[in-house]
Amino acid sequence: xxxxxxxxxxxxxxxxxxxxxxxxxxxxxxxxxxxxxxxxxxxxxxxxxxxxxxxxxxxxxxxxxxxxxxxxxxxxxxxxxxxxxxxxxxxxxxxxxxxxxxxxxxxxxxxxxxxxxxxxxxxxxxxxxxxxxxxxxxxxxxxxxxxxxxxxxxxxxxxxxxxxxxxxxxxxxxxxxxxxxxxxxxxxxxxxxxxxxxxxxxxxxxxxxxxxxxxxxxxxxxxxxxxxxxxxxxxxxxxxxxxxxxxxxxxxxxxxxxxxxxxxxxxxxxxxxxxxxxxxxxxxxxxxxxxxxxxxxxxxxxxxxxxxxxxxxxxxxxxxxxxxxxxxxxxxxxxxxxxxxx
Amino acid sequence: xxxxxxxxxxxxxxxxxxxxxxxxxxxxxxxxxxxxxxxxxxxxxxxxxxxxxxxxxxxxxxxxxxxxxxxxxxxxxxxxxxxxxxxxxxxxxxxxxxxxxxxxxxxxxxxxxxxxxxxxxxxxxxxxxxxxxxxxxxxxxxxxxxxxxxxxxxxxxxxxxxxxxxxxxxxxxxxxxxxxxxxxxxxxxxxxxxxxxxxxxxxxxxxxxxxxxxxxxxxxxxxxxxxxxxxxxxxxxxxxxxxxxxxxxxxxxxxxxxxxxxxxxxxxxxxxxxxxxxxxxxxxxxxxxxxxxxxxxxxxxxxxxxxxx
Numbered sequence: 258x259x260x261x262x263x264x265x266x267x268x269x270x271x272x273x274x275x276x277x278x279x280x281x282x283x284x285x286x287x288x289x290x291x292x293x294x295x296x297x298x299x300x301x302x303x304x305x306x307x308x309x310x311x312x313x314x315x316x317x318x319x320x321x322x323x324x325x326x327x328x329x330x331x332x333x334x335x336x337x338x339x340x341x342x343x344x345x346x347x348x349x350x351x352x353x354x355x356x357x358x359x360x361x362x363x364x365x366x367x368x369x370x371x372x373x374x375x376x377x378x379x380x381x382x383x384x385x386x387x388x389x390x391x392x393x394x395x396x397x398x399x400x401x402x403x404x405x406x407x408x409x410x411x412x413x414x415x416x417x418x419x420x421x422x423x424x425x426x427x428x429x430x431x432x433x434x435x436x437x438x439x440x441x442x443x444x445x446x447x448x449x450x451x452x453x454x455x456x457x458x459x460x461x462x463x464x465x466x467x468x469x470x471x472x473x474x475x476x477x478x479x480x481x482x483x484x485x486x487x488x489x490x491x492x493x494x495x496x497x498x499x500x501x502x503x504x505x506x507x508x509x510x511x512x513x514x515x516x517x518x519x520x521x522x523x524x525x526x527x528x529x530x531x532x533x534x535x536x537x538x539x540x541x542x543x544x545x546x547x548x549x550x551x552x553x554x555x556x557x558x559x560x561x562x563x564x565x566x567x568x569x570x571x572x573x574x575x576x577x578x579x580x581x582x583x584x585x586x587x588x589x590x591x592x593x594x595x596x597x598x599x
Numbered sequence: 600x601x602x603x604x605x606x607x608x609x610x611x612x613x614x615x616x617x618x619x620x621x622x623x624x625x626x627x628x629x630x631x632x633x634x635x636x637x638x639x640x641x642x643x644x645x646x647x648x649x650x651x652x653x654x655x656x657x658x659x660x661x662x663x664x665x666x667x668x669x670x671x672x673x674x675x676x677x678x679x680x681x682x683x684x685x686x687x688x689x690x691x692x693x694x695x696x697x698x699x700x701x702x703x704x705x706x707x708x709x710x711x712x713x714x715x716x717x718x719x720x721x722x723x724x725x726x727x728x729x730x731x732x733x734x735x736x737x738x739x740x741x742x743x744x745x746x747x748x749x750x751x752x753x754x755x756x757x758x759x760x761x762x763x764x765x766x767x768x769x770x771x772x773x774x775x776x777x778x779x780x781x782x783x784x785x786x787x788x789x790x791x792x793x794x795x796x797x798x799x800x801x802x803x804x805x806x807x808x809x810x811x812x813x814x815x816x817x818x819x820x821x822x823x824x825x826x827x828x829x830x831x832x833x834x835x836x837x838x839x840x841x842x843x844x845x846x847x848x849x850x851x852x853x854x855x856x857x858x859x860x861x862x863x864x865x866x867x868x869x870x871x872x873x874x875x876x877x878x879x880x881x882x883x884x885x886x887x888x889x890x891x892x893x894x895x896x897x898x899x900x901x902x903x904x905x906x907x908x
Contacts, residue, residue, distance in 0.1 A: 315791055316752050316810040316852060348794040351771040373798045374759060376767045401798075576799025583754045583808035587856045590844040 260469075261506035266478045268302045268454070269295050269495060271524060272328070273344055275486035276308035277549045278532050281321035285331045287527050291483065292332045294519035296339040299511045300495070302365060304342045304480075305332055308488065308549060309580070310369065311343050311358055312350030317582050318549075325354070326361065333362040340364035344395070347377045349580065352384050359388050368414075369395035369425070371578045372402040375410035379417045386418025393454065393478075394419035397579050400430040400545055404442035411443045421452035421478055426467060427579055429458030429489055429542040433470040444475035454478030457493045459485055460542025462534060464493030465501055472507060484520035486528065489548030490538035496520045540566040544573035553582055557589035562598045604888035605669050607632035607661055607694075609685060610676035611642025611653075613763065613866055614699055618674055618877040619646060620864035625881060627888040631668055634661050658685045665692055671891060671898055672884050675700060678765055679772065690723045693900040695887055697880050698726040701772035707780040709733060710882045711832035712740040718886050723901055725883060728780040729773050730872035731755030731794055733879045734807040734840070738855050739785030741829035745821045747814040751787025753777065754810075756795040758802035761870035770794060787811065805859040805871035806843075813851050822846060822853060836882040837875050838862065 271291050276283055288305070295303055306325045307313030314321055323331075325343070333341050342365035343358040355366055366385040368378045378394060385392040394414025399407060411422040424439050431439075436455065444453045455471035457464040457480065468479045481498045485491030496517045502509050537555060541548050546569045554565035554572075568589050577584045593599045606622060608615045611633050622630040633646030638655040647653050652668070654660030664670070673689050674697045675682050682702035689696050698705060705724030708717055709732065717725055727733065735753035742748055755777075766773060774792045781790030797803050813822075826846055833840045839860030847854040861867070861874030890896035 315793065316750070316812070316854075317754050317793060317808070347770045348774065348796070351774055353771075371796065371798065374762075374767075374796045376764075377770045377796065379768060380771055576797065576803065578795065578797050578799075580793065580795045581754070581756055581797070581806075583810075583854075583856070584756075584806070586847065586854070587806075587808070587844050590847075590856070594844075 260472055262508065263472065264508045265472055265502070266301055267495065267498065267509050267511060268304065268342065268478055268480045269300045270304055270480050270482040270492045271295070271486045273304035273306050273308060274488055274492050275482050276321070277488035277552070278486060278491070279527070279529060280552065281307055281319045283322060285323060285327065288328055288332055289335060290523050291519065292335055294515070294523055295483065296336045298515035298519055300339055300516070301510065302342055303336070303339050304344060304367070305329055306343050310346045310350055311354035326357065329358065329361045329363060342367055344369055345381055346370070346580065347381055352381055355381055355384060359390060365391040365393060367393040367395045367423070368419070369397050372396040372399045372407060372410060375413040378414060382414060382417035382419050392419050394422040395425050395456070396423060397425045397427045398547065399424045399426055399439060400428060400435065404439045407439055408442050408446040412446060415447050415451050419451070421454055422447060423454035423456050423478070424471070425456040426458055427547050428545045429460030429463065429548055430545040431467060432461070432463060433466050436467045436470045437474050440471045440474040440476050452477045454480065456480035458487065458542070458548045459490045459493060460534060460538050460548065465497050468493050468498055469501060469505070483516070484524040485532055486524050487532070487548070489541045489551050490534040491532040494520070537565045537569065540569045544570045546573045546577070547579040549579070550582065550585055553585040557585050561589040561593040563589050563592045563596070568592065602892055603627055603629035604671050604891055605629050605631045606884065607634060607670045607673040608676065609634040609658060609673060611635040611640050611646060612676060614676040614873060614877060615674070616642050616645055617865040617873060618676065618880060619649065621877055621881040623649065625885055627885050627892060628672070628881070632661055632664070632670060634658060658688055662688060662692065665694060670694055672697065672887060674880055674884070679769070686724050690901040693898045695898055696724045697883055698724060699876055699880055701729065701769070701776050702726065703776055707784050708883050709736045709740070709780070709784050710836065710879050711737050711829060712784050714883055714886055718890055718896070721896055723898070727876055727880050727883070728784070729777045730757065730805070730876050731773065731792060731807060732777045732780045733875045734805065734857060734859050734872070735809045736780055736785040737829045737833050738809040738826060738857070739781055739787055739811060741825040742811045742813065742822055742853055743786030745818055745825050748787040748811045749814050750789045750791070750812040751781045751785050752791040752793070752810045753781065754793045754795065754808040755872070756797050756803065756806045757872045758805070758869050759796050759798035760802045761805070761866070761872055762796045802867070802869040804869045807857040807859060809855040809857070811853045813853060815851070817848055817851060817853050819848050826855060836878045839868070839871055840875070
């Protein structure tokens, strides 16, 4: 399929997925600086909140430096053209959070479930639709379900009122061939007016390649983050995606130099550690484990003396899904006990 | 044969059927009615096979027989939407109601924590919170009885197979109800609940993690002893309730990692989430029944309340 002249919406993750490598401690000033830069670069949609979405503030995922309300209030009035989105994971956040976000001026709500559990999103998607928000269904860990299953789940979300459904590679596990197969299947199954999106992680360095593959197969919304700031080895790096799209003639409406400068001048200096494919982040993609487990596994390694990558492989073996951060310390302790370390 | 209190079950689904098996074993409870809304229901047929009377006319089909069959306790395993009406009709007629829906009209009941108090108050309607609440609130209470807990959080993971359509359609009810009960029954100043549905095959046994923040440095020895004592209390009615790891102390954070395996009465063993609900409901009914049999509890009909205009 030719993509020349095709218009896509790039959706920035720096201030939401990027909260994971920042341990949810981003300051309001950091957020403002990034948001202003993205807005000026022409990024049309910016996601903001705790890394685990609205209501993610918890001992299990980490308490943020500021509440979701504080972040949203600080950013929304600043933006000249960009709109703001918020993530909501049912089971963590509720419709109360959704209403709060809308009242603060959030334009897009993204309701996320594990890729086989779309029916828990009915309450939230139908309310967002009723409130006339841009309503997105977000099927996480999409490598864990075959194309047919994803189709059925995407259709459920569409039936509840989603006007866009994402194939979300939360583990950074998928390779371009798999992305193509799944995007083609979901694209064909949904109504023509329902958009299809792709969210990648860069754990196997496939972020850009997978995103391009998705666009070639009909996806029109692509997630990426400045300098890739996101969980695991990060999200698809936005500035690289924009450069590649420019080369291919895909129209993103984003200014490459300005986007590069946001990444280089604002986001890279914010990083607490280099967001890169280190030996643990690589294993996330290799074993198919939820990307935000990375720092928790590293902390458990320090505390219990079991290598983070071994913990991650054990979590993959157990079939642990997004949100089960509690099982990282649990697995580490069980492994340490079995080895006589504690 | 010693005397037993006669019970009715409303809702012949998974929960109602599993509960029926448990009541059949009870020394003080005798399940005599199963109430449904669909004459073709498997659950109603199963109940008939086990010797119960059944009706497919909902609670209205049961009301005419309450007195003749001396039904004194009813379990409602339907939905929050119909529970209020079911409860009104039954309590007006002097039947005590145990609510397994998220309706929570009556006070929350977590047996090892507050059942005795509820029995003393002769409550006519008690609510069994949620599966995650039953699995975790005993641990929060075990910590908060040692020292003040400023924040209590639970993460309940249930297998996809054991998450019914009701839970899925209204997952916010789980987080809200559980969080409220963490505060009201668990004794945490602020409560938060998270639920995860995991589709792994073979299905995972229910896991529950409890994280608390104590106001001052945790007294590790006392908290550890209190947790172990509370686990034994829960094991009296849920033998598959187990500590997997912890308690972990990290600053003022106390974390406990649990697993709940069901008895496998009607539902598979991995669905400890359903088992702990039915076991807690049966335990609650038994304690009320013992009071009724001993004459210390006399069930009195509630005053009919005019429906809101």
